[in-house]
Amino acid sequence: WTSTSSVSSKLPQLSLELHSCRMLSRSTSIVARPAGRLIVRAAGLAAVRAVHTVPAERPQNVGILAMDVYFPQRCVAQKDLEVADGVSEGKYRIGLGQERMAYVGDREDVNSIAMSAVHNLLSKYNIDPALVGRLEVGTETLVDKSKSTKTHIMELFGSNTNVEGVTSINACYGGTAAILNSLAWIESSAWDGRYAVVVCGDIATYAAGPARPTGGCGAVAMLIGPDAPLPISTARHSHAEHCWDFYKPEMHSEYPAVDGHLSNTIYLRSVDVCYGNFLDKTTPAGSTRKTFDYLCFHSPYNKLVVKSVGRLLYNDFVRNPTTCDPALSSALAQWHPDSVSPSTTYADRGLDTALKKASAEVYNAMCAPSAQLSKEIGNSYTGALWMNLVSLVSNVRADLVGKNVFMFSYGSGSLATAFSIMARVPSAAQKPQFSCQAIAETIDLHARLSARTEMSPAEFTAALLLRETSHGAAPYAPTEAAETVTPGAFYIDEINSAHHRIYVQRPLADEVR
8 A cells, every 4th residue: 555645735834745655554443342342453563754844944833733632421519529528518619619520430541531532632623643743641640650651542543653752750740741842842853744742631539538529530632733823932930849749659559648738838839939930031020910811720629729829919019019019019018028038928828818819800810711621620630731721712712812821830749830822823824723713612611511420429439449449450341331431432441361451432322332
């Protein structure tokens, strides 16, 4: 089998040809399984040779061309968990700022949710897998200490085996690391003109107790390239330090070891360092309201995001106590940096209360549009920041063009980075579907959230217990029905005695079975 085709029109400033190639085996196929199930069978090896001409100028406006998400169809309401757990009304909804939590049982794992997200991206935007030259994964949900999630997703790429990239791991920061790796590849002399795909997501579960309501599940897949509607700034600031705020030392368990108070402190300190230094690099005289239109934060739970918005305003005050907004200066006068060191304020309840009041309007206008999805599905760890970007695009749509979005990524241990996205309209040479409006319409977020099934706390607890007791088991046949999985998504059919995980895809409609 041979094929010659020019795809230079598909990417700007690019001359790329797929030359004659001989198939050494058949391409990816979907074949029947017992009971009418579907399974994706990996493609055989293929020799695909791409020749390109490096653009005369460095690729411009490199960033996110397209996005899609995957989250489970099952969720549990936080108000119901409050009753089941015997806690005061509002403890989870107001205390944590969460509405619902997505979850999975023994039919899905990190590999399957990542495959589902990437499949959504490629199929909905009609992306030829041969045009992808890099696949990066960010996750901290490991089912194997060696074989990466990236290699499982390669089943979706057919004969295209020439795909760089690996799985990046550092708590919730892995997704941002995967993005930065992909940006660096496209902006380098090694770029061969093809797209990068990044998928980041996790299954966040906790042992029974106060941390369990902060769990969640989901994955975001993104197509990365030049001339993007969501270009990621080349300017950024990172902060890394050693701490034991959240880690997973027990390989026999999904559950982490958490020091909640320390984690909050390190998170907010990272906000301070990254925000202040990012402004110094980009707009030294800037401030939250002067410089940015919208705010996106990594969101373990929404109350920490609310605190982070307040922290930005506190930093504005500390940077310019006499020239910042008069109302803010008056509200924070007793915490003037000449009398109170900012480093001592992370546990200051008085300041926390003052900042919550002072930042309420800013949060509602600049941050609430990005917070909806994470409040509905919970913490997706590496996917959380990018879920919030999905939420922002879905709510603001084409009106996001020309707006400057502050982005803050954090992963325990710890690593954090601040950067920005200035939404734009791609050039006329770009594909028309690559736009903020197209992303919002393609994801159709609000309809998908409304289509979920709300389960009882007892059913939620039973699913997590099933995950706990089956973790690491081999051979293992999942006991939950395939119907618990979202139509069109991938799930575990079986785990054999060699720990090989076999994934199948649920048909979009039951009549296809």
